[in-house]
Amino acid sequence: MDKIEKEIRDLLKTNINTVHTAEAGTTATNITITNHGLSTGEFIQNVTRSAVLEITVVDANNFTVVSTTGQTVGDSITFLRFKKYYVGQVDAFPLEYLPCLCLYGKSTDMRALSSNTDMWAMSIVIEAYIDAFSKVSLSDVSDNDDILRAQQTLKQLMEQRDANGIALPNTVLGVLRRNILGSNYLYSNAISIQYSKHVIKNKVYFKAIMELKAVTKFSLRK
Numbered sequence: 001m002d003k004i005e006k007e008i009r010d011l012l013k014t015n016i017n018t019v020h021t022a023e024a025g026t027t028a029t030n031i032t033i034t035n036h037g038l039s040t041g042e043f044i045q046n047v048t049r050s051a052v053l054e055i056t057v058v059d060a061n062n063f064t065v066v067s068t069t070g071q072t073v074g075d076s077i078t079f080l081r082f083k084k085y086y087v088g089q090v091d092a093f094p095l096e097y098l099p100c101l102c103l104y105g106k107s108t109d110m111r112a113l114s115s116n117t118d119m120w121a122m123s124i125v126i127e128a129y130i131d132a133f134s135k136v137s138l139s140d141v142s143d144n145d146d147i148l149r150a151q152q153t154l155k156q157l158m159e160q161r162d163a164n165g166i167a168l169p170n171t172v173l174g175v176l177r178r179n180i181l182g183s184n185y186l187y188s189n190a191i192s193i194q195y196s197k198h199v200i201k202n203k204v205y206f207k208a209i210m211e212l213k214a215v216t217k218f219s220l221r222k
Contacts, residue, residue, distance in 0.1 A: 004122060004214050005087045005103045008176075012101065012126075013085045015175040019047075022075040028067045031077060035060055037170075041153070043083060048075040052083070081157055081170060082128070089127075092200045099130040099157060101172070106211065122214045126172060130154045132197065132204040151195070154206045158193055172210060 025032035031044070038044070040057045046068060053065040065071075084093075086102035093100055106123040113119050132150055159173040167174035176191065191212045198207040 002087070002105075004124060005105060008124060008126070009085050009087050009103050011179055012172060012175050013082075015179065016081050016170050016172070018079050018170060020077045020079065022046075022071070022073055022077055023061075024073055025062065026071065026073050026075065028069065028071050030058070030062055030064050031055075031071070031075075032062050033077065036063060036079075038063055038079060039153075043080040045078040045080050046071060046075050047078055052080065079170075092203075093129060093205075095131055095203070098205070099128060099154070101126065101128045103127075120216050122216075124212055124214055126210040126212075128154060128158060128172065128208040128210075129198070129205045130157070132206050151206050154208055155195065158208045158210065176212070 020033045020036070023032040023034060031046075036057075038055055038057060040063075041054065043052055043054055044063075044065070045052045046065075049068050049071055051068050051071075053068065055063040055065055057063045082099050082101045084097045084100040086100065087104070088102065089104045090100075090102050103124060103126050106125045108123075109121045111119045111121075130150055130153060156171070158171060160168050160171050162168060167177055169175065169178060173191065173193070191210060193208055193210045196207050196209070198205040
């Protein structure tokens with residue numbers, strides 16, 4: 001099952017964390033990328049400068065970051081919708097690693113199809129975590145929807161849809177639905193996503209759990 005988990009992890013990482021090039025107009029505090037599609041509070045990595053930065057959207061083509069020495073046109077910029085992609089269950093996460101995603105095998109079922117063929121069905125769980133207080137403003141003490149916005153951000157990472165109700169290609173659901181065939185197995189056509197609050201070592205997270213099945217046949221039994 002380990003191979004399946006790694007393949008899905010690599011598939012998600014490649015398609016969700018997209019790579020771009022800083023365009024004319026980029027400075028130490030501003031990055032220009034045409035039609036970037038980001039939202040305030042998301043993170044990017046300036047690979048050229050080895051810097052992970054939270055962004056504030058200016059317009060459809062520009063966003064600002066904290067001053068980054070040397071940042072300029074031509075820098076390689078990765079959009080970090082998830083900062084970390086783990087294979088295996090993880091008990092706790094440093095807040096600076098959030099939002100993050102982990103994949104692990106939940107169960108394996110085997111059914112004999114014939115005298116020499118077995119069918120294996122492996123349940124794969126994908127979990128995503130975000131800091132429940134990631135959108136809370138310390139300067140705003142009035143009633144607000146900061147907690148709700150954190151929940152909404154997690155849902156958008158998992159399954160944000162376009163005007164036609166189709167999951168966007170840089171969401172977890174969108175990547176899986178567009179690239180669902182594995183190297184030597186097929187996925188079932190049913191995917192479920194559940195959302196909940198999660199407390200680990202007195203830290204509060206919002207958690208999304210997606211489960212899918214990978215099915216394969218082996219003709220190894222004599």
